[in-house]
Amino acid sequence: MSTQSALLKVMSDAARKAARGLNRDFGELAELQVARKAPADFVSAADLKAEQVLFEALTKARPGYSFHGEERGLVEGTDKTHTWIVDPLDGTTNFLHAIPHFAINIALEREGAVVAAVTYNPITNELFWAEKGKGCYVNDHRLRVAARQRMDEAVLATGIPFLGHGQHAKFLKELHQMTQRVAGVRRFGAASLDLAWVAAGRFDGFWERDLNPWDLAAGVLLVTEAGGKVTDAEGGDAVLSRGSVVASNLDLHPQIVSRLAAAK
8 A cells, every 4th residue: 555654644744844945945056056156055054954844843743752863963852762864965966066866864763673764856756655564665656676686687876985985995896896797887976866766676786885874774664665685785784883785686685795795
């Protein structure tokens, strides 16, 4: 069934509410760039405004839940068993350059496990959502991971380390291992949407390192509920704590992990 629970409706409504401000700010960004002002400061303000909207909406709907946001860090609530994990704007560089590929990420962690997830791209109006044990959807359509079994037929997504961030030499070795064996590698600049697109079967797999919990928490559940497998880059279960991820279907996943291990 594609009918959302009360919990997911709260999350979806919060994402859509925050998206209204981001859509307005996104339209202003080109003007800032033409005028050679300070678009980075503008983006910071957009992040903060969106997170404030999410914080207010989620805490009003579920008083006492903790809130772990990219901008404000951890705000502990009276309910120690539930934590919202929120990224108000994943794909900030895309947003900064008026590239319409970014998302709002909301996950709910209950006693250490993610049980509900929403990833929303305001530009395309695609709302990816999942609840533990109930499947994964985009808007009202059920999603399943792709069924490809061969690396030479697969298109993978990844993230590329940038200035002052990530393990550049290691990434190049990993990329060398992959590009020799796959049909293509894509880098779109928003890990949340990379994971959502694996869940949707658009990408056959995704790997990246040096990510934060708010980049990953929602997408882990989306892929899992779409029938895929998600681990850290070493094949373990410490995705959120290590900040590395491999997401794919059950057939390709071990092949991707094996290629990463060979990137010495």
